[in-house]
Amino acid sequence: MTGVAVLAMALAAGGPASAQVWRSDQGDGTYRNPLLFADYPDPDIIRVGSDYYFVTTTFANAPGLTLLHSKDLVNWRLFSHVVPRLDDRPDYRLDNGKDAYRRGLFAASLRYHDGTFYVAVTPVGQNTRIYRSRDPRGPWVMNELDREAFDPGLFIEPDGTAYIATAIGSDGTIRLLKLDPGLRRVVDDRKVHYNAGAEGSKIIRRGQYYYLFNAIPRRLGLTVSRAHSLYGPWETRPQVDDRSGGHQGALVDTADGKWVGFVMLDAGSIGRTTNLSPVFWQDDWPVWGTPDAPGRVPERAAKPIAGFPFAEPATSDDFSSAKLGQQWQWNHNPDDTRWSLTQRPGFLRLRPTRADGLWRARNTLTQKAQGPRSRAEVKLDISGIAAGDRCGFGTFGQYSATLAVSRDDRGAARLAMDVIESTETGPVVKDRAPPIAFAGSTLWIGLDLDFTTDQGRLSYSRDGKRWVAAGGAFPLAFAWRTGTFQGQQMVLSCYNAKPGNGYLDIDRFTLRAAR
Structure with a gap:
């Protein structure tokens, strides 16, 4: 990025544009993969009557453990979050220089029995928890077991006897933990199987067999083992590999007796997406795909359940509610004294948290980026920004690109774009554009993300119609060792290296497919 490229772009104003970026439901009785072109990793999907529920990993974001709901396994809406706030540990509050990126809540297991929903999850470095609720909207109550079960796979027999399958430490040794009738303590723990590289265990039962699914990342993808007893002996077969579908998944049945497979795919900078596949049976073994193309998750297939209209998770927001929309999450537990939807109705107000950079800033408001190509626009009132504040909009992940507003001691505003x-x-700073003087109180910021080229661009406008590029293209990437272990996120942020009394007012956020 060399200097600030000034380029007039004729783009439509923000406004209430359609949020539809990707449509899995093709409207002709078929669907295409992925179900959602966004980062919904570690899926577990169950059926309760004619309703389907999908739990997904959220790491340190709060609220945590997102639930989605569908009537046909293809069209999904955000439904609830299981955990309003993470435990009050310093790293979940970004205290004392500590953070919980790449940690927190992941690979949860969702089950239903006798009127109660259960979620088993193991926070990184802590013991396994069992959350339960009669209503999937919550509230959920939690009890903690006396041990850490990696990627816990909860299974409940018709008589209520509950088990957790876990591949301890991802080394392939699969143990079965039997729980007491209240699912509050472990009453038996024994090794039942070995499957080299296994993790993400999930158990279902069909007819005379139990089926144990395991992810084998970067090698076989997904395997299935079957046995007449949960304690084995188990025999194992491959299912799909990373090239033909993904890993970490299982099966869910439909009310009319069909079975459908779901599996997670490592999909590059967008993150990890979920694919859906028809399943047929041969000699009591599940086979993904169709008899004409077995062992592969199809790019397109017939919808497993017909008759339901298109639906999608919420994205755009005019902040007219006194409660944040379910599409939003904070990067860690928020400081609730530093944000408000009621101080100025119709606006989200962010007050700066104390931090020396975006990575350490609390109250960064996140939303999943959408592929394959999308454009987000935010309309901001920057009149409340004070000296030292750095407030703006951009991306967060392996590369975090932000266009932010700041003021000097004389009150002059400037825009600055950097890539971290x-x-x-x-x-570390990868790129930084020279600051741009800006006069006025209303600012639009645009963010274009192209996951077909792994590039993003930021722009700004004074009227929401005539746009000016802020710097050049920046990279989009996914990295589990150094990033957030999540796909690219869109973020609103406001921080200051010193205590400050300024604020940023966000009028609206709009997402649509890129033109």
């Missing part, structure tokens, strides 16, 4: 790369030694 997350490395093993911490965040």
Whole structure:
């Protein structure tokens, strides 16, 4: 990025544009993969009557453990979050220089029995928790077991006897933990199987067999083992590999007796997406795909359940509600004294948290980026920004690109774009554009993300119609060792290296497919 490229772009104003970026449901009785072109990793999907529920990993974002709902396994809406706030540990609050990126809540297991929903999850470095609720909207109550079960796969027999399958430490040794009738303590723990490289265990039962699914990342993808007893002996077969579908998944049945497979795919900078596949049976073994193309997750297939209209998770927001929309999450537990939807109705107000950079800033409001190509626009009132504040909009992940507003001691505003790369030694500045003087109180910021080329661009406008590029293209990437272990996120942020009394007012956020 050399200097600030000034380029007039004729783009439509923000406004209430359609949020539809990707449509899995093709409207002709078929669907295409992925179900959602966004980062919904570690899926577990269950059926309760004619309703389907999908739990997904959220790491340190709060609220945590997102639930989605569908009537046909193809069209999904955001439904609830299981965990309003993570435990009050320093790293979940970004205290004392500590953070919980790449940690927190992941690979949860969702089950339903006798009127109650259960979620088993193991926070990184802590014991396994069992959340339960009669209503999937919550509230959920939690009890903690006395041990850490990696990627816990909860299974409940018709008589209520509950088990957790876990591949301890991802080394392939699969143990079965039997729980007491209240699912509050482990009453038996024994090794039942070995499957080299296994993790993400999930158990279902069909007829006379139990089926144990395991992810084998970067090698076989997904395997299935079957046995007449949960304690084995188990025999194992491959299912799909990373090239033909993905890994970490299982099966869910439909009310009319069909079975459908779901699996997670490592999809590059967008993150990890979920694919859906028809399944047929041969000699009591599940086979993904169709008899004409077995062992592969199809790019397109017939919808497993017909008759339901298109639906999608919420994205755009005019902040007219007194409660944040379910599409939003904070990067860690928020400081609730530093944000408000009621101080100025119709606006989200962010007050700066104390931090020396975006990576350490609390109250960064995140939303999943959408592929394959999308454009987000935010309309901001910057009149409340004070000296030292740095407030703006951009991306967050392995590369975090932000266009932010700041003021000098004389009150003059300027826009500055920088790109931060997350490395093993911490965040470093990869690129920084010269600041741009800006007069006025209303600012639009545009963000274009292209996951077909792994590039993003930021722009700004004074009227939401005539746009000026802020710097050049920046990279989009996914990295589990140094990034957030999530796909690219769109973020609104506001921080200051010193205590400050300024604020940023966000009028609206709009997402649509890129033109």
